[in-house]
Amino acid sequence: MKFEQQLAVDQLSVYISKTEEILARNSAKIAQEYLENVLENKPEASILLATGNSQLKFLDALISNSKIDWSRLKLFHLDEYLGIDPEHPASFRYYLREKVEKRVEPQVFHYLEGDTLEPLRECDRYTKLLQAQPIDLCCLGIGTNGHLAFNEPPVANFNDPYWVKIVRLEKETRQVQVEQGHFSYFDQVPQYALTVTISMILSCQKILCFASGNNKASIIQRMLKGEINSSCPASILRQHSKAILFLDWESAKLL
Template identity: 65%
Template structure:
């Protein structure tokens, strides 16, 4: 049995801390499974917005291995994608999700952001219409080392964003993180621009789960929970979301008193 070492609220945000990333991932998988089962008892389909990155790997594996979800009734979306990158690029989020999710569970539909679209602004409009065609039942998130959610870095994060999907310039800290975690060989190879789902659209989800394990996330976690709620710390917006839960391991929670 997995035990929560500590749980508490910071404003409206529930925070749960686990002894390890593995324990955290297994517990979040069970919570997600139960929630999606409940949603599908009430309605024909469930719409889920997925994150990518290393923080999601153990969770996605645990969720798929757990079973008990009728994926043929799940419609999937994702949070972000690099501008100009092809679907078969090793760092493409489309490739990440096709290999780790779609080809393993065969959802009813997986709507992808086409990073190499010939008309990027039109692609923002297309994806916005898909997202707004139905409520998002669940949004899965990670937290960047600079406090970003999706690709809403501090310089471009807008808590009242008029857009649901937009093009943004990635900051240096974000691009360096992609190198440090092995997604690109050098910072020059990391695209400077990307598509991102915006913060208001993320916060419109009926349920939000945010996973932020590992010591390298500790500073971002401390800032999002202890500093002011501000676009300077984009993830701090979750403190205004009563439907959100932040899941940590003892390493990412190490700077919290």
């Protein structure tokens, strides 16, 4: 593996690759080796997955590696729109079922049920599933406003007493979903979502975080050079000693 640059910001390791493709290959190798090590020491492992564009190449590279015994892995995901059908192309359950579950056949994939009729009960159900074992690996991206999962700046709480909660989405986040082609127009994007919290993410044994492209450069600069506070939720990763941030040259250009 070759990273063009490596640095540390507080406790966070930052690895910079020349291109998104190289970033995906190198990060997948790190994830693979870590999971192999975990499975040498216990019968199964648990992974928390995300669905952003920054995950696509990484997930493909990880899945293409036949050395991982996916039948020993329990999978979870970070968030889901409230009220969306699981067959909707923009549903994160649909995305992960098509991009991951059908390709690797894990031991189980626990999904957040966004179309539940009782959202608070769903938060409780998913919390119990997450707390039933340590989460060995969390893979996630960073939103253009610094959000992790759907923990937007106004609702991000570094000491959240909950592990799963209902949040209202910022207009900026909803607009990005339209710009990326997941929805045809703004009013189609759900206003609310179910999300794991910052507290839950920080409980994970290891965190791999991804940001690539020119549109992430500004928030990455703020995340790594600004204050650690909830106005940039991703900044809290600087306090996690087992977290790695993967960047390409475009997203790292303002550092």
